[in-house]
Amino acid sequence: MNGLVVLKIGGSIITDKSSSTPKSLADAIERIAQEIAGVSGSLILVHGAGSFGHPLARQFKLTEQFDVQGIIETHRSVKSLNTMVVDALTLSGVPAVPVHPLSCALLEQGRIRDMQMAPLREMVQRGLVPVLHGDVVMDSARGAAILSGDQLVPYIAQKMGAERIGIGSNIDGVLDNQSKTIPDITPSTVDRLRVYISGSSHTDVTGGMLGKVQELVELADKFGISSRIFNASTPGNITRFLKGETMGTRIQKDK
Ligand SMILES: Nc1ncnc2c1ncn2[C@@H]1O[C@H](COP(=O)(O)OP(=O)(O)OP(=O)(O)O)[C@@H](O)[C@H]1O
Ligand SMILES: [Mg+2]
Structure with missing residues (x-):
């Protein structure tokens, strides 16, 4: 889709990830909403x-077992964060609408098997900004599983033919062992760089x-689509990303 941007805002920016109970960061959510409102263009947002x-998800062991109460409580919680993000965007003048993956996607062994893309396409064509999020989603093999925003971004980007794809987190891209940003990662260099990259500190x-x-x-390797991991907690960086500036780590196919 012409000029479409798919952007993920990390949970590490809009919540306090060091907290074991839900804690939102209202100032960050408001700043992000204002930055998004300041740049026009087609956008699908994931948080x-x-x-x-x-x-x-950890408490209810949702990555290992099916648990009805865990599904209900986890979805309720992430939905409440989504409401905060959508409300902040609305107040800033962005025509944002919530899209909950639990209601429109099906996984198989934790990977997206099927997802309703037609409503997203219509929303974008009509100038709306769909706002999706990491969620607990039904899984044809496991009953339910966690669908991360990090998996949603490449799936949506590829299906929609997005022009620019970014994952904003709380750090200046992918760092090496000297805490320097690695400017480029390709399918052929990732194995060498993997030793520097781990999970999360939270x-x-x-x-x-x-x-x-x-x-x-995988997005670069399978489809030749480039993307970027950048620091969205630095004020102004979301604006810069939306305007097409380069920063952080670029992930692309080998030349
Ligand atoms: N080589 C690396 N470079 C940068 N960050 C790294 C590296 N290795 C591990 N990390 C960790 O990855 C974290 C970012 O991933 P994380 O999944 O916690 O954030 P997020 O995606 O913003 O949150 P959420 O999953 O809730 O959306 C960083 O805060 C850092 O602790
Ligand atoms: Mg994460």
């Missing part, structure tokens, strides 16, 4: 779950930084 999702059931890199390397 992470942070402390609204990962601790509950509770994260979907693989932290390594999870993001694996998802985006």
Whole structure:
């Protein structure tokens, strides 16, 4: 789709991920909403779950077992974070609408098997900004599983033919062992760089930084689509990303 941007805002920015109970960061949510409102263009937004999702998913062992109460409580919690994000965007003048993956996607062994894309397409064509999030989703093999925002981004980007794809987190891209940003990762360099990349310093059931890199390397490898991991907690960086500036780590196919 012409000019479409798919952007994920990490749960590490909009929530306090060091908290074992849900704790939102209202100032950050408001700043992000204002930055998004300041740049026009087609956009699909995805946000992470942070402390609204990962601790509950761990508590109910949702990556290992089917648990009805766990599904209900985890979805309720991430949905409440989604409402905060959508409300902040609405107040800033962004025509945002909530889209809950539990209601429109099906997984198989934790990977998206099927997802309703037609409503998203119509929303974007009509100028709306769909706002999806990491969620607990039904799984044809396991009953239910966690669908991370990091998996949603490449899936949606590829299905919709997005022009720019970014995952914003709380760190300046993918860092090496000297805490320097690695400017480029490709399918052929990722194995050498993997030793530097681990999960998250906080509770994260979907693989932290390594999870993001694996998802985006697969997108580059399978479909030749480039993307970027950048620091969305630095004020102004979301604006810069939306305007097409380069920053952070680029993940792309080998030349
Ligand atoms: N080599 C690395 N470079 C950068 N970050 C790394 C690296 N290895 C591990 N990390 C960790 O990955 C974290 C970012 O991933 P994490 O999944 O916690 O954030 P998020 O995606 O913003 O949150 P959420 O999953 O709730 O959306 C960083 O805060 C850092 O602790
Ligand atoms: Mg994560």
